[in-house]
Each structure stands twice: as C-alpha cells, then as structure tokens.
Amino acid sequence: MDGGAFSLREVLAAFQTCVTEEREVLLGPYLRGWRGLVRFLNGLGAIFSFISKDAVAKIQIMESYCGGERREEYRTLQSMVRYELSGGLVDLQRRSAHPDSGCRTVLRLHRALRWLQLFLEGLRTARQDASTSAICTDSYNASLAAYHPWVVRKAATVAFCALPSRDAFLEVMNVGGPDEAVEMLGDALPHIRDVYGITQELYAQHHLLDLP
Ligand code: 1PX
Secondary structure (H helix, E strand, C coil): CCCCCCCHHHHHHHHHHCECCCCCEEHHHHHHHHHHHHHHHHCCCHHHHHHHHHHHHHHHHHHHHHCCCCHHHHCEHHHHHHHHHHCCCCCCCCCCCCCCCHHHHHHHHHHHHHHHHHHHHHHHHCCCCCCHHHHHHHHHHCCHHHHCCHHHHHHHHHHHCCCCCHHHHHHHCCCCCHHHHHHHHHHHHHHHHHHHHHHHHHHHHCCCCCCC
C-alpha cells in the first residue's frame, strides 16, 4: 500500500467485490475493505487509534486464517462457518479453547459494518450543516453500542466529538465535491447492505449471533 491519497470509492468497492454469483461472501475483499476503512480512520487523528487498534487486531486474526494452512476453508464466510462449526472450533458458551475463532472475530466486524451502513446513510442524507459527530453518535447508539461496556461507549462518544464537519468529512473521502461524494455513497451503500444482510442471515441460521 502506498502512502498517497486514496479514495473511499475504492475502499467501498471491495464490499461489492465480496459477493459472488452464488451469494457467498469472499473473505479476501471483505478484509481488504476493512483494511482500507482503518487507513481512513487513522487519517482522522490519533484520538481514534484505540478503535483502529482493535479493528486491526481482528483483521489480522482473519488474515492469518486466510493465509494459513487451511486457507481453502477460509475462502468464503460460508466455508468458514461450515469448517469451524463441523470441527468444533468455535466457543459457543464462553471463550475458552478457541477464543479467537473466525466466526466470533467476523461477528465483531459484522456488527461494526452495521454501524458503517447507518453512518454513511446518515452522512448521505443529512443536511449540509448537519453535525458529523451527531450522525456518528446516533448510528453508534443504534448498532454497536449495545455490545460495548460503559467505558468503551464513553470513550467512543468522546472521540466522536473530534469528527470534522460534514463538508470537511465528505472532502476527506477524496471522491470530489460534496455532490459527487453523496452520489458515490448512494452507489456503494446497497452493496454494504447486501454483505450485511447475507452475513446476518448466515449467522442467524447457525445461531452464531451471540458468540462470546
Ligand atoms: C467515511 C467513513 C469512513 C470511516 C471509517 C471508519 C472505520 C471504522 C472501523 C471501526 C471498526 C470497529 C471495530 C470494533 C469491533 C468491536 O466492537 N470490538 C469490541 C469487542 O471486541 P471483543 O474482542 O472484546 O469482543 C472491542 O471491545 C472494541 C473496542 C474498541 C472501541 C470500539 C468503538 C467502535 C466505534 C465504531 C465507530 C468508529 C468511528 C469512526 C468515526 C468515523
């Protein structure tokens, strides 16, 4: 990866590449999408580093499965769930023998993807003078917050106050003017929604939505 400017358009395109014709979710592009988002987050300032550290740790866990001996089993989300469940590789009650299963790790990213969807939707549809931190706080409270203890919720809410204005934010996305940025979000969001929906259904089917 180079250190130069990059556009959020390419990052979000990864979530489009994720979904195969058979409606499976490819882990390669999924993780590349997250990598790009984290890079974006780092550009917003050091105050967000406690968030990006946790995201990177989870991405790394998944990348090591995807590049490891059993990489074939980790090609798609569907094959991962099949492989880990049939091999008894998932802690279902409490974290013990398999604290870092692919299933529980992806579940954390999956919940964060819901936040991303709500946040980008909010950004896209808000008035020009809307507060980014309010949009972010609302999206967070409607999604991820339910899974976080009080201290994390507190720290997150404080960090959100450091977010730039909506126009400045749209500019950092590096896709052109505000109108272009809004249009790009409109194109990208259905794919994010799709990835989220497929994952949610897969996890619900296998009773994996509450993994410790
Ligand atoms: C133009 C939009 C681009 C913005 C890019 C933003 C990318 C954000 C990536 C956030 C990924 C967060 C993953 C969090 C996973 C998680 O929930 N982890 C917790 C549980 O994990 P565990 O292993 O303990 O079961 C963990 O406790 C989390 C700790 C860190 C705090 C997480 C706060 C999440 C806030 C998400 C909102 C990001 C705000 C970005 C502002 C633009």
